[in-house]
Amino acid sequence: MPRRSRDPDGDARALTPFGRRVRALRAARGLQLKHMAAHLGVSSAYLSALERGERGRPTFTLVQGTIQYFGVIWDEADELQRLAELSDPAPRIPAAGCGPDAVLLANRLAREIDGLGEARIAACLAILDGDDPSAGAVRDLDGSTRSRSNLDPPPAEDAPSDPEHN
Numbered sequence: 001m002p003r004r005s006r007d008p009d010g011d012a013r014a015l016t017p018f019g020r021r022v023r024a025l026r027a028a029r030g031l032q033l034k035h036m037a038a039h040l041g042v043s044s045a046y047l048s049a050l051e052r053g054e055r056g057r058p059t060f061t062l063v064q065g066t067i068q069y070f071g072v073i074w075d076e077a078d079e080l081q082r083l084a085e086l087s088d089p090a091p092r093i094p095a096a097g098c099g100p101d102a103v104l105l106a107n108r109l110a111r112e113i114d115g116l117g118e119a120r121i122a123a124c125l126a127i128l129d130g131d132d133p134s135a136g137a138v139r140d141l142d143g144s145t146r147s148r149s150n151l152d153p154p155p156a157e158d159a160p161s162d163p164e165h166n
Contacts, residue, residue, distance in 0.1 A: 018058055
């Protein structure tokens with residue numbers, strides 16, 4: 001059985017936005033998950049599952065404990081709170097009353113999100129952020145930007161469409 005990577009960015013697709021930021025903070029400070037879990041009064045298994053999105057969104061109390069654990073203030077504390085709010089692993093999109101196209105979008109997104117790939121997801125996020133999705137950089141949930149060149153390439157324009165998804 002292959003050993004799991006201890007790289008804080010390893011298997012980043014499995015992390016929630018809050019989990020990714022917490023792992024990055026721990027890695028930058030050389031801290032271990034088990035020590036953080038003990039400080040917060042939760043098991044390391046629970047904290048790991050929370051980071052990976054296998055548990056619900058972190059509670060206000062857990063987020064405040066995390067902020068205190070890392071000793072962050074102001075903008076960084078606000079960022080952790082915002083990322084926690086955006087880390088529900090099973091979000092619901094209430095589209096009733098938004099019109100038929102919004103209902104279609106919500107249902108297609110729920111059904112097809114796992115097949116979109118990083119580039120298309122980044123383009124959707126850029127649209128929601130008011131950015132130009134064709135620009136050379138994309139914004140992560142934490143507000144940082146990164147080059148599109150390290151994302152998967154967009155599909156060919158002349159690819160045949162799937163009538164089931166149209």
